Amino acid sequence: MSSDLTVVGTEASLRDRAEEALRALVGDDDARLRDDQWTAVEALVAGQRRALVVERTGWGKSAVYFVATALLRSGAAGRAPAGPTVIISPLLALMRDQIAAAARAGIRAVTINSANVSEWEEVHAAIAAGEVDVLLCSPERLNNPGFRDEVLPRLAASAGLVVVDEAHCISDWGHDFRPDYRRIRTLLADLPEGIPVLATTATANTRVSADVAEQLGVGRTANPDGVLVLRGSLDRPSLHLAVLPLADQATRVAWLGQQLPRWDGSGIVYTLTVAAAEAVAEQLRGAGHEVAAYTGQTDPAERERLEADLKENRVKALVATSALGMGFDKPDLAFVVHLGAPSSPIAYYQQVGRAGRGVDRADVVLLPGPEDEDIWAYFGSLGFPPEPSVRETLAALADGGTMSTAKLETHVDLRRNRLETMLKVLDVDGAVHRVRGGWEATGEPWSYDRERYERVARARVAEQQAMLRYVALEESGCRMAYLRTQLDDPELDDGWRCGRCDLCGGTDLEQAVDDSTVSTVRQALDRPGVEITPRRQWPTGLDAVGLDLRGKIPEEERAEPGRAVARLDGLGWSVPLRELFAAGGTDGELPVVLRRPVEQVLREWSGDLAAGTDNTAPVDGVVMVASATRPQLVEHLARGLAHILQAPLVGAVAPDPDRPPGRHDVNSAQRLAAVHRRLGLELSDAALAGLPGRAVVLVDDFTDSGWTLAVAARALRLAGAARVHPFVLAQR
Known part of the structure; x- marks a missing residue:
């Protein structure tokens, strides 16, 4: 050297x-x-x-x-x-x-x-x-x-x-x-x-x-x-912590847009999901702020450019998920804002630790939302799988030899990210081994440590409750003292207070939000409509589940790009949609609150639909994906769309009543196999005879993997439909 x-x-x-x-x-x-x-x-x-x-x-x-x-x-x-x-x-x-x-x-x-x-x-x-x-x-x-x-x-x-x-x-x-x-x-x-x-x-x-x-x-x-x-001591003398429990998403985003110019320097705005990061960045840019979204889906080269922009203060803030977390080094970071609370005080301390390393003061503000716990629950569901799924994976590898993750998906029901995480754990435990071309079973004995996994799951729940207590701290408490307690700081003295947080009187953030600003943000957030990209490629190895499908989906068997009212993990209309699809919800007509956004999306989209690919073909009919769990909702939605489009509801793509509903929490290959075996056309002879050359709108309540829409659209295309345009309420 x-x-x-x-x-x-x-x-x-x-x-x-x-x-x-x-x-x-x-x-x-x-x-x-x-x-x-x-x-x-x-x-x-x-x-x-x-x-x-x-x-x-x-x-x-x-x-x-x-x-x-x-x-x-x-x-x-x-x-x-x-x-x-x-x-x-x-x-x-x-x-x-x-x-x-x-x-x-x-x-x-x-x-x-x-x-x-x-x-x-x-x-x-x-x-x-x-x-x-x-x-x-x-x-x-x-x-x-x-x-x-x-x-x-x-x-x-x-x-x-x-x-x-x-x-x-x-x-x-x-x-x-x-x-x-x-x-x-x-x-x-x-x-x-x-x-x-x-x-x-x-x-x-x-x-x-x-x-x-x-x-x-x-x-x-x-x-x-x-x-x-x-x-050593985990106190951060430069950090001024605060929690602002504002009324709703529009008010939180409006407050942020109002506050950004008041801070000298640049910072980070954290969100809990990719969709929220992109939506907030879009809203702030629309209000004239120099911000950009930074998530796990951001291209690596773009990430590097955005990091440099933040370090050189060429942007006011990056609106980021936890992808911008450990290791980002900007000593003069002036603020960190969270739109939504992380699920752990320790994770929160880690993220806010990016701020104030080389300046005397940095503001750290948490804007919690009622949807936070739902998001925690979703990420919590991605933990280590139950024993039957693990045993199924080990058996598949033992029988099939070396298998890629994609091929293994056709033998087990786990989603790709959860399967890969489990395989890494099994690799370290010695039960499987990663080799060129995939994974193989070692044949070594392995036991499922249920007690450990349950213990860890309980610890996660305890951390979530601790985060809720942080949000709810009363004036007699201290936010930094609370975080130091959660981290078992060995140098924290009894009764210590930081003197810098909102509970200690050390912050002077303006909490009031201008009504007109909130109204403008709400109007922007209330604009519904996201594009649904159709599936273009079949999963590999489908012969293992009895399907003779491979490679690219032929264009003549594919759906057109579609529309959803909103993503479930986003802002704005995501809130009533999450309530509609919450576990334990009842079936019924489309809630009144969602009828206006449905109509708005459809009317804005209808110009494209009417134009068609050759600028001449109108939409000729509506076909619904008949639902086993929400039949009233889907039919009411489909009839409403048919009325707005002035096109007939001509039939359905319906599930075989003798086959039980498939699970949604499985990998792509297994989901496709279940949908393919279950769905079939239910159109009258007259509708089938009139289908060739026609354009239809395909209606469902939500889309997750995209395979229900892909299989239903393929059935309609094979029956002669010229174009199939999917429409759903929500995209997961």
Whole structure:
């Protein structure tokens, strides 16, 4: 490496060299290590220990491992120069920032992640040639077969230091547990003696810290002192916390638009769903604010550009989901606003920790909504599957040999993201193994730890209740004290109050919202209508479920783009739609409150419908997807649409009464198979005879996977329909 650090032997000179490396890292000639920073560096470099550092955002955790890397690579503490540091880091934004920071200290850092596939071979060669001081890799890389079997063993044998960033992700007690992190336990167990390990996080309570420390100790026998755990105060003196319980979504968005110009600097607005982030960003841009949406669906290159825009204050705010969370580094971030509460006070502390790192004051505002708990419940339903689903997966792999995730979907009923998460857990447990081409069963015995999964589920519910208590804190409480209590802050004194939050009198946010502004926002949110993109490709491996369908859906068998009133996870009309489709709801006519938006969407869409593809063909009829659960609702909706379009209701695509309704919470292949077996045309002979060359509107109550609409449209197209235009109330 380019640093000119020399081998030194005494404790005093080792600290001098450590602080010399720190000054190069931060570009400040007066920089000094904090005592706990030095304790961690000394433990890693001189003691070759394993350490867990739990400190607030901005404390300088990355400085610990970069300083330790500089010392280890230069042969400090009387040892030969060590191999490269391997940093396991969860987010690309964090990696980019860390590579830039390392370069300032003369440390050569490279990364292997999903965004630089074309550079992997070059990176592997540089590592083998000893030209790399730091390798940053995502936890997902640890389970890539080629990396895991070929690159990782060499790194583990020659590494000078292993760092696990955002280490709370290791623990399934944590707010952001990630199955890929569980492979780190295997990596640590296989490390040769004498390779130090550092784990860092800002968001771990006592239970999570103990769990992480226990996993850090795996395979460590030589050092009798065990894992060093350093925990400091989690107070954030710059943060001014507040909760504003405003009336409804329109008022919350209006307040935000009114407040943004009052803040100096830029910030982050968090939402709970992708649809909400996109809708809020659109509303704020319409009001003249420089904002952009940032979600898990944002293209990686666009994400990088947006991060740069925020850092350089070219935007006032990014409206983001939790995709912009751990690792984003902007010291002068002036505010963080949440439109909707995260499901855990610990997750909330982690997200607001992005603000106020390099400024004296940053405002942190939570605008909770009644829909928050419904969203928590949905994400909670994606937990580890019940035992029968797991056994079914293991049996399919045992019988079928190596199978891709897509092929495995045709044998089990789990959705893709839940199936992949489960497979990662089973991989770490030793029951399955990821190989080139997919997954295979190992044949090793495996037991379903029901007690553990139930315990974790109860902990999640407890965290949600704790978040509700944070929202409802009374004036005798303190918001920062509450968050520090949830994180088991060891330095929190009884009766301590921050003096900065809304309950301590330390905020001066204007709560009143201009009525005309609310009216304008409400009018914009009340504009219904989202496009439904038709399915264009059949899932792979459908022969396994008895369907002779493959490849692209032929254009002559496909639906046209359709319309929905709103998405269920969005704003505006999503609220009454969620109430309509809530569990336990009763069937009946379309609620009066939803009739105007249905008519508005249809009338705005009808010009396109009447024009047709050749500008001549009108809509000739309406066909409904007969519902087994909401027959009155769907028929009433279909008749209403037929009346507005002045076209007849000519029949239905109906389920076979002898087949039970299929589940919606299954993967794409299983959902398609169930729908395909169940649905059939119910049109009169006259309607069938008149269908060829006609255009119809296909009506259903909601669409989720899109396969009901695809199968129904295909049946109509095969019967001769020229065009099929889907219309639904809601898109999940």
